[in-house]
Amino acid sequence: MAHQGRGSGGPRGGPAQGGASVSRGQGGRGGRGGGRINYGPPIVYRPANGIIPRPDSGVEQVEDARQRARQSPSSALGSLTLTNTMPTRPGYGTEGKPMTVFTNYVTLTPDSNLVLYMYDMKGIQPNAVGRKLSQIIRLILNESNELAGYRNDVVSDFKYTLVSRKRFPIKNDRGFIRVAYKSEGEDEPLQHAQTYTVPLRLTKTLTFADLIADLTSTNPAGQGKSKLEFIQGLNILLNHHAKTNDSLVTIGSNKTFVWEDSEDNATDLGQGLKAMRGFITSVRAATNRILVNINVSHAAFYQEGKLTNLIQAFKAQPFGKTASRYELHMFLQRLRIRTSHFPEKRNRHGVVVVRQKTIWGLAQPHDLKRDAPPPAASPPLVSHRGAGPKDVKFWLRDQARSPKRLIGPQQTDAGPGRYISVYDYFKKTYGIETSNNFPVVDVGTEGRPSYLPAEVCIVLPGQNVKSRLSGEQTGKMVSFAVRPPWLNAKSIEEDGFETAGMSRETNPLLDQFRLAIGQSLITVPARLLKEPYVQYLKTNIRVTSGSWNMKGIQFKKGGKLKRWSFLAIQDVAYPPDSDDIRQNHTAVEALTNALRSNGLDGTNHDYIQGQELAIKDRADPELDAKFAIASKRFDLVLIILPGMKKTETFNEEVYDHIKVLGDIKYGIHTVCVIGNKFRQKDPQYLGNVALKFNIKLGGNNQAVEQSRLSFVKEDKTMLVGLDVTHPSPGSLPTAPSLAGMVASVDKDLGQWPATLRIQNSRQEMVSGVGSMLKTHLEHWRSLGKHNSLPDNIIVYRDGVSEGQYDDVLEKELPLLRQACKEMYQAGMEPKLTIIIVGKRHHTRFYPIQDKDMDPKGRGNLKPGTVVDRGITEEGVWDFFLQSHNVLQGTGRPAHYVVVLDEIFCARAKAKKVNAANEVEMLTQALCYTFGRATKAVSICTPAYYADILCERARLYNADLFKGSNGGSSTVASAGGQSLASVKVHERLRNTMFYL
Template structure:
């Protein structure tokens, strides 16, 4: 097998001396594998998959519930009634109920034919090793209700198909050196990969009491509590858990299984009274504002939460039943109920405890009466309840209250939650692990959690290698960096070490426009100490020493301090910006007591969109800006110079392609509304950010951003005008000349969307070019997709030259083994990962009219070098970044566009745990905020 893989690695990679033009419909073939750099052997987080499968049969299933929760079939109405007989309407089945129905359906099929080998994802797909006979279709199944086993639910499962899935064709394709008619498409054989993913996921999904699946490919084990850490600093009842991702991938000459450690956010589990105790949740009157805040936070977390409830039946038998929490018991909820003898809440109590809620109790042989929940449990069960809020396990119309002491939240309930800053920090710290720790988890705990060694795969004739895949990589050399000498203002060359360097005794390479008028203000919580004028004055002198053109006289602000409350609600921040505008202020230094997202959003919206004033937010903490830290000052100063149009540093040896000043580099990205409060996801637009270089040094990247239809990835006709604006800006800065080459980095699209980039976006780009170039030769285009959010990781195999952080070396490029020889892609780790496991960027060439025609057999080497060296040109850092700047900047522009729209993307502390909704039909021409014309052609976003 190893010889086969070696042979396949040479597939279609021989460079052609006279490359033929590529069809627009076909992705460019790999011109050759890269050869430059120092060779290195690595492990990849992949296992080789061995199978002799021929054909699989794929079926789809429709499941409906035709009788609900034990209700009897509808009976005719009594004679004389005018109403028509009621009918039991079929009902769609979802969630855990769907899981149990499909599990029972598979059991019925296997009972009829014990030779069947089946797999499913317990939603709609069914994979079989042989054709099903299906003598009874649909299947009618009677299953005990999970919330009450004494009741019976009736379901109908209709099976459609089959469609043949040719695994053998895919294996022939992987092991054949011959060109294939489908090589213009990506991904290849998606139906086979999908079927195999169903088979691989069937084992862990079958362990419903142990494994919690999230999406199509992530699995979290909660056996014995799982591997989790609370995220409870904000009182929202969340936890971070560690699990495993798996997905079938096509490699060079072999089938692979990509396995990675993954992390997710879940509802915290355990006894509700203990959760309330840990989160300081107690029932309280409306006048207790602190208690009300905690109660509101936890109340957003509880609805639809699966729980076990300990209850006593009428016959005295104690049972444990599964139910879904409807809500915390609230007085306002009762206003919607039309039931008789409603529970009664004490006056001014919204979230009430057992002492503050009375319910109507029927007593045989006596008149009914109201009794408090506390007294009822005391008298009947001899249990003294604490003052925790009650839980409604019924509905708004028919509430059924249970004390927290009798309810336990089940583990493994995933949520989509936008994390608060402290929660994000806790999550990152939990997920940050060394490469060896992750590799060990994958090869040990991962195999067990994913069932890679259990019998379900053997039945399908599939086996998974025990060891991680070994791949060959190369380490590219760091480029040199150029600044100016501090004394003579001559070029000074700096040599990076471990992909980073410092600015000791240097000035920025090129200062921006003179900053004549600037000022500052502190925005602080009540009674916090401000950063005084002297520190700000020191910062001005520091920037001047760095070679930044700045008037060291600060324009004295009308006030040095605005409280957070006055900034957000009192109009003081708007007044301050109005003053700044009248004074002709160009830059404002905003000193924050903490990184409050609401304050930050308001500052950036006022500065970027309303008044057209550059703003820079800094943390006033003594260890940050407030202490005059030179490192912190330098980082902020780099942003100021970039905003002013300067170039902080350049490469010692210019990018070869950019030397003549005839190559423009473009990056664009789309961000979508995710993890948002219920309802807002449907309203929020998707946002596009586009940046383009305007100089040969790749130091300035002005941007443009706009809205488009929610959750739409492919760009529409607005791309034409946006692209034209970048060409016009290049022309303005390059003596009226348009670029001859345009290299485009398209960020964030999946393999399945690669073809759409060429079909939908490329024609718009060409139309924009045609409008400006007219009869002149059109520019040569290269489009490269850059992806950061993938699951491929590499680990060192030897301690030789191993960095202290135990990661692979910066500059590592991999274009064999985990790639496909027929396509032109590579993984690049340009940066030095100080913490955690380095994540490489993945680059795939979709169109190439530049590198292969210009560099012939060296095209792959030159593209890798170009991309790698670009990563050293991120203007606000003295280190290489993990993904090339055009893609990175485009992502930052999208993030800033979100900040400008807090009505869509900001959440309050009570809008917490949510599920994203379907795409909406918001118009792409909706009136989104636009960047002020004063800043439009600058790097305001940096």
């Protein structure tokens, strides 16, 4: 049976899921709990009017004119930079077959006479945040006397900024607006309503004639002027429509959803959640024009309706499992509800006034003691977290027995009164009998509880989920989100423009502010780069559509494997069939043959008979004991995890713990596989496993043809990948940020040892980057067997947003330079280039002609598609590269931005080559060196490895990052180490343990 291109084996280095696994950026693996929708054969996108626009020739003319001016011998513009160090574009790429593609951008044309005035509102007194702040600004815009004459002239981000097309007549451009607070829907403020004082301060006057002149100028001088305020103003203007439309739901500043449960727009995720399809927009400055980037977006929301229904849905987890009280507590935190036990109130327009409350969590012991000054008199009595109405009692003061009053907040000065249960209070006061099967929720302020039975709470619509989705929900979300490119482009045209406020029929602000937005996607020039050959031991393999066949081929270099064995782990709750045990052994024999045929050194005499082990959970001491023995006997242990759907949570938790035991505590390589997949003995699956074996053991799976690596083939250039991962929603407050660095040790680019650092939570810049680089320079010398340190260092920096480019240069670059100064002789320091790798953007490309579609790519463009003009700024050195074969969904190209260059431009000048071509071709070639797949990956290998490394570090502290009730890290439970001291075992430290 012929091999297909080998996948990465499993997500993020996890257990292998199947032979057809998907490389990064290709949509992920098949969803658990739902199959893919069949959208039919792939087709190309066609606009509704049937007209395919040509790329704007004026854009290309301005791009070329500026480049000629920069490169003129009589001009100093060739060295012009946007900042002190960030290089300008040295030219456009020319390699590859030219073509034209659609992209998810439209033009935005402001009136040349448009002037916008930006006002800052920071310093509101008393302080207000969140929804209250938004309501205050809403009152200012709609009801304040001061802005009565500006109702159609002012928009806001509903945080701290007003944007007006008229200047306010206030002295020195500073003033105040006072507003009495009232809740949404109320006719008048309450009798003693809080009055807020909102300052107004003019911060910027935006004259769009200046911006238009700057963007359309053929003179590159002055192109470094900041356009951020203009872009901010336009984004606020564009998104104001959605934020003031009751039929739309917004997330953050620029995601918009139509709140309707149509089959095409929503899907049930289970456990009380649903997924919605909407759109995300962003205004961008480009050469010769302003553009709006619009893309399909997806998010998870709570199911609205009765809170009791939501609780029941959440508790009914897959395979008969029941959510813990702590999990329910975390699930409900900050959920907004309205109450149903009071008579309905309507305003003068007949609209129901919603009494909103926010759930802090379940009632729990010591609620009042969290921040009450000691001693707290007569605190609530709660038998346990999640107690029902009969088991939650509070102190009812004699003067507070009015049926008009909601329970609490509790007072520290109790006064005369008595304890009463929530059950009795609601029965006597409202005539409502509540069930003790549902928990009491706390809707007070933190530390000052107010209790409500779940039966009187109604979940409000439009609340997005910030916590981590379960595996089952994630699978359903992926199934819902994965759609072919032509369909997403069609959705943007048919629904996106209207939803996102980009249609003048639905958004009157466009006419009021004199903005014209194109109603069709633009086209831009693109090029298709030739795919490189991939090299193995005795042969070169031709790549087709980003993948290649390795059948009968041996690794470029085999690793050293002396002794290994397997451990088949079972969940005691689900014992395996006797046939499974027998099949494990035959599958291991098949794997041994695969390892041998692929050229792993030592596989003729190294296998030791494996064992089965049934455990109840990850903390079972038997698992630790097995690792203690294995670490003294073996180089590597193959772990066979259960293959049943009902053991997925068990698999995930055990997998995390196995990596801690192997990587941290005992220093032994581990490769995990899923039992039911492994036992099928599929050659492709076994081939995926062999890739992991070899690369962990010091081998080199493949190399890319040397001619595509430019000067890297001279063995004087070290490539570095750097990434940072941060706590995600649902992580514990003590979860840190984690930085990971990988680096090559020689020109073959087969081995990339790693270093990890723990740093302050959500700190993006890597404070330990200098010491990390010094470690890798030592690796270059020792592991790479070099007599000298590299002449060049190219850093691919992942995980940095646009607004942080300068931070990289101001904070990380000095540390890198200092490390080099300490490692090199004076005057011999290496040349540095730093390239940012962006993957969280929303730029997409769509083929125009059938011949431009990848035959294996579900309607996407072919691997190697590069775009560096049309949607970019001429003065910024960046490009988009779709390097991979997209197996499902719409492909996302990687965005590369050169923020420092001491290598390519100097070389281009000396060798008379195109620096843009050099960077683009090298970056593409690096996408074919990823050792865990016989596929090109979606971001270049250094950045991808750094990302995987950071994900592995998260596993070491899974309890912190996944929000476990215990709060102790997995590492601590395994090895007794504190978080700050987590280090990879010395036996694995110089290996690729993280793959």
